[in-house]
Amino acid sequence: MTQEGGGQVGADTFQARSRPAQPFMSSEAGGVPDFCESAIPERGRSPGRRRRTAQLLRSCSAWNAQAGNLLSVSVPMLDSGILRRTAGWWRERGRRMFGEQDFPLIERAGGWEETPVLSEVTSQVRFTGDRSVAQYRAFPLGEVPLSALRFSSMLARRTPALVRQSDPDMYGLCVAVRAKAVFEHAHRNEQLSAGQMLLYDSALPFDAEIDGGRSEACAVVAQFPKKMLPFRERHLSQVVGEVLGKHSAVERLLYRFLVDLGLEGGHCTPHDRVRLQSTVTDLLSTALAGRLDRDEDVPHSTHWRVLFLRATAFIRDHLGRAELDPALVAAAVQVSVRTLNRIFAKHDTAVATFIREQRLERIRTDLATPHLHYLTVHAIAARWGYPEAPAFSRAFRTTFGEPPSEYRRRMHSCPQR
Incomplete structure (x- = not known):
């Protein structure tokens, strides 16, 4: 197995590639995927520890298959405690809180830095500030994964190699709640500040440097399957990598809606989440239609639902x-x-x-x-x-x-x- 740079992945690393949507479970070995056993490090492991690690991998993978999610994770095996906590994070798919308090101090950097790799659009993360301040909270709105992040400052990168390994065909919306960021994506270099958003494409690499300044940085990330938006990709390419948020009333309403979801969305019922998926998709579609001057691409019913949201917000x-x-x-x-x-x-x-x-x-x-x-x-x-x-x-x-x-x-x- 090779890393992005072409080198070999060591025996102390488990790395499973994201693959097209398909059942993970096999009919043999209790439904454990083939890659689980081969992922267990050989060097310096007692039979008992290898057995416990295998059980944890089975638990993670079996849960992931039942939830119908893709698996994309790179977890250092220096201590199985990291994997044990990651397994618990996986199981709580509906509402997940991944705080630094869950890790002993020595594990904090490795544990939290691996967490964003579990999102649909994989990326590399490195902290540049206080590594003890970090929290990752995620929950799905139907087909739209939503994440709320809190940290001091960090660098995030989606390399061409990660794009080749895994492209889930999604658009992401990065919402700066309390942060300043420099975002390089789609041949654009944009500065993002609090109250603004940026649209990115999972099929393209990006580099982001995010800084919370004197306080913690806060951000919300929503990821939308491309099929959910009523535009052709060649049209959306005009706004990918651009800053949104202050161009229109709909963009400002979308920003407020996503921030509120990041704060309170974990308390919603499954029925509410499906309804909220429709609402946030309507708002994004209408906001992008205004940017692209393509109102005719958005269904009339969507325009009316967004008008109701705008009126009630006013x-x-x-x-x-x-x-x-x-x-x-x-x-x-x-x-x-x-x-x-x-x-x-x-x-x-x-x-x-x-x-x-x-x-x-x-x-x-x-x-x-x-x-x-x-x-x-x-x-x-x-x-x-x-x-x-x-x-x-x-x-x-x-x-x-x-x-x-x-x-x-x-x-x-x-x-x-």
């Missing part, structure tokens, strides 16, 4: 404005009020109803919050766009079945858990 961001109404929302998303009402009707609501419900829900939350006790009921209502006390009291009683002051008294008298 409403939530401006609930405190007393003048917020359907006409203001329609102007913000650049459609007529009639079209906007038709879009909301597809979601079994109306624009005015959605605004009222969101306001009342925010007010109810604030009324139940102990540290806001110094604010009067009507002061809280005014914060969320209800400057007139009688109209607010009427709407609150109609929706929740009791006056706002009574609700607040009841919530504050309940024992805090």
Whole structure:
């Protein structure tokens, strides 16, 4: 077995190449892939240790086959503890937290640096800052793998050799949450800062240098199968390697959506994840259509779903404005009020109803919050766009079945858990 540079891989290294989607399990040896036994290092190993290593490899590979995932990993065998923890990481496919606290100090660099190699688009990683600060958290949104990373600074490289070994036919979106990066990809050299994103192609090599500055760097990475995007590759090649994020309202909404998913996505149910896959794919498709000036490639239903997302995001961001109404929302998303009402009707609501419900829900939350006790009921209502006390009291009683002051008294008298 050879490394990217052409040298031989030593006996103290297990390296399995990613291969086309196919069943890993064989009918013999309890469903253990053929490469597992040959991957166990021979030198300096007792029979017992080799047996335990084989069992760990079987466990990893059997889990991976059942999950229907490709295996691409390079794990130093200097201590089987690294492999044992990696096996646990593999098993928790739905929601995985891979923190440096899981490793003894001596294993930290080797353990975390191998983790990104387990993603769909393999890469080489080397830390250049504080190697004790690193966390990798990953979960799938249907067919879209999503990862949230935290580290001090690092270099990441996808070499031509890695591209030849494994090209899963995907586009990746690197989201800089709190970081500065220099990204060289597709004959472009771009600087990426917080609030921006960059699209990359798994079929092309890249070099990235990411620095968190005085604080930790945070990033979110989403990977999309190429078949999910409604564009030809020759069209998308125009934006691969370009910085996204500030060109349009849809790009900004996509950025916020992915950051929120990176923080909270691990708590979603499997059904929610499938739905979120559709949402994030719609947002990316619409954002790219705007960049490419190819709106005709995106289905009409996708445009309407994204318009609904844009409208509801605008409403939530401006609930405190007393003048917020359907006409203001329609102007913000650049459609007529009639079209906007038709879009909301597809979601079994109306624009005015959605605004009222969101306001009342925010007010109810604030009324139940102990540290806001110094604010009067009507002061809280005014914060969320209800400057007139009688109209607010009427709407609150109609929706929740009791006056706002009574609700607040009841919530504050309940024992805090």
